[in-house]
Amino acid sequence: MRSSRQGPRRRKRAATACQRWCGRLPDGMRVSRKDDAATHEVRSKLKSGAATADGAAHAMAAGYRYFRNIHKTDPETAAAWASGGVNGPQIGPEVVT
Numbered sequence: 001m002r003s004s005r006q007g008p009r010r011r012k013r014a015a016t017a018c019q020r021w022c023g024r025l026p027d028g029m030r031v032s033r034k035d036d037a038a039t040h041e042v043r044s045k046l047k048s049g050a051a052t053a054d055g056a057a058h059a060m061a062a063g064y065r066y067f068r069n070i071h072k073t074d075p076e077t078a079a080a081w082a083s084g085g086v087n088g089p090q091i092g093p094e095v096v097t
Helices: 017-021
Strands: 029-030 041-048 051-055 066-067 090-096
Touching: 029 041
Parallel strands: none
Antiparallel strands: 029 066, 041 051, 041 090
16 A cells, blocks of 8 residues: 655744844845055944934954844834835945044
8 A cells, every 4th residue: 555645744834023024124234344554434324214223333354344234123113114114225334434
């Protein structure tokens, strides 16, 4: 007698809220490097509507480094991001010093 089952069954796990939203949150990921001897700091700047939010400042190095700031709240509403608000913000780097 043959089984109708053709291999191991795979169970689907329900995604948690973080797994669903972490990939959709606006972040200021960037790669930077300094070219001179002076010290510099950079941070991400996010603009949503008329409001802006600054990420944490990071010191730059002579080699390339990755920096990432995840903005968990919409600066325009000061609440968690709504699905419609995620597509609108402008994100870019800002030199602090």
